[in-house]
Amino acid sequence: MGQKYLLGNEAIAHGCVESGVDFVSGYPGTPSSEVIDVLRVQPDRSYYIEWSVNEKVALENALAASWCGIRSLCTMKHVGLNVAADPLMTSAYTGITGGLVIMSADDPFAHSSQNEQDTRCYAHFARVPCLDPATLQEAHDMISEAFALSEELGLPVIFRPTTRICHSKGDVDIGEKVTSSRKGEFHKDPRQYVVIPAHTRILHKKLNEKQSAIRKRLVERGFNTYTILGKTAIIASGIGATYVQELLPEGISFMKIGAYPIDEEWLGDFVKKHEKVLVIEELAPEVEEAVRQVAGGVPIFGKKNGYAPYEGELSPTAVAAIMDKAGFLNKKLEIPEDPVPNLPPRPPILCAGCLHRGTFYAIKKVFRDAIYPSDIGCYTLGLQLGVVDTTICMGASITVASGIYHAGDPRDIICTIGDSTFLHTGIQGLINAVYNGANITVVILDNRITAMTGHQPNPNTGVTACGVESPPVSLDALCRACGVSFVESIDPYDITGMITVLQEAKKRKGVKVIIAKQMCVITARRAGVKRGKYMVSTDICTGCQTCVRFGCPAIEFTDEKARINELCSGCAVCVQLCPVGAIVREGKK
């Protein structure tokens, strides 16, 4: 069909459409989200598509669809695969019928994540194939390969791009869209789909017997390749291979790994033809361990002997430094200048007018010496406001709060969790806290959307991934059904009201839930909500900086006075904070 300038995730989405995908599910997570965001807005869509409530739910749905003989895609970020690990491990036993591709996007350097885990380890653990693209074109082309491979082997195939694939851009050759005519049909086969011990023992043996065929097939299909040019060699995988190719001096052999598991015999033949071998890959030493197993006496350079780092992401500069250290670069590195030191940082910050800032302000006001467990979302940025004490993984705010309470800490505990995160894995923690008699306050930060990953709808929004109306979940009724008797909904732009409700919650025993409900300021702007702007009346401003400490990017402080800049979205929370009434609506004095 021709060439297009595409984001990696757009190229991946296009690969799915060209493969005639029938069923798509997933949970948003940077850097994976745009694949479904692109697929869900295609006008002439012939596939079913959903945002699921979490990754386990998404994968079980996709697995069932593939059991019915249709091609299914399930997308998530690397840590989402932890949530989906339960169905993943056993889906390798049951196998699949229609192709099942699980896209789990890794995030080396944790640009937008809580850790730097490596999806390839899960593939190894589950004993399923894993494809690891090095370029956008490969990412696009690998999707149709992944579906074909999945069907040929009868196994789910994991597709593992990284941030620098998902969020890089380039010219990509794309093909024609394919409209599938497959209809799903479930054929009962308890020996395959009911994993009671008697069945699962046999299924496990079958999975193990497939392994050697998988290894051979991945080499035959050309995912793993090499060229022999000399007595020394570099083996690289994923985007690391692209950086190596940019720097590779003449006369050095090169092996590129794009799929796992790696065939040992094939790998051993290559390694043994060389006098020394350097392995370059991001995150876990997955390739390096395979290389070391077949190396015999050939010296191997990599993470395990300190030539390459285990953590962070690779870059041309990092790869050049590794090659230099291991003696694989024949010219000296040009060391560029250092960055200018001591510049004030500009980290991401809650937007001007973000509902969470008002909520955090009120929490800090009422619960002064409390413990503040929090969760994963834009509101993790509340760290800058001193109201986030813990963040581990999705849903771990309420559970950490009840754990700290039962550990015996006498301080007040008040935790924060977003609406999407609450529906993802927060509900069980709430039921558990009520059931076991915790004494905590839970604030659900309800902006009715999954904001951080790009404003995807969730069951609280009232629309599906495709924009079809659906009944929004009642968080209030849900919390009451979990056994919470104190459930209050409040607009966090109303600071006085927010403070009153928090004070009431503080007085009571047991689990209290406050739902702080207001539209995400970005969604509101897109929906055309205009609240007008505010300004500081400099005659009245005393320069006390109460508003500055609120931390809104619309409030500056120059010449001993506060000033409101053009970022103001009109939430008017600062108006309520100013002790002298110096903040007024623009145009009114």
Added chain:
Amino acid sequence: MSESFDILIVGIGGQGTILASNILGEACLLEGRHVKGAETHGMAQRGGSVESHIRINGLFGPLIPPGHADLLISFDLLEALRYSHYVKKGGKMVVNRQLVLPTSVFMQNLVVPSQEEIIAALKKHSLCLLDADKIAEEAGSPLSQNVVMLGAASLSIPLKPESLLEAVKSLVPKKTVEINANAFEMGRDFGRTC
């Protein structure tokens, strides 16, 4: 390193760096050139420091190594200084004369260099400094600042101005095509004076 022409676009999340990089990418395609790039998505966008790498004729990875950018386009003075070590010897800088102070400066009482100090530090490179907001307003909308910046930078970019202009027209909202075409030409006119 490959023989690509490397452009780093930096600014603050929300200023339109991604649109600027898309225009460059599209223009490359119009000229049948390869192009690679990388950008900031997700939470990091929320008012934080953002960067877009574009490698015209790029065949390998999307990242520009520090010390290798042929051109730095910055929407903010402080961000220009933060990324100035990416510019190679003899490289160019096109910088908007605007200094948005990070909220951290007010919250933590940090010292921030003055406009004059920043400009003096940037001058060791070939610097084109412009008031993109004023030019954008003259062109018809303050929202066209990013296209003004591209116009000013276009004299240093190895792509035909016609390709860039065509890419601008195909990527901006339909209602604003005329304004943005103006913004590009006015930016380019200013670039000639640098």
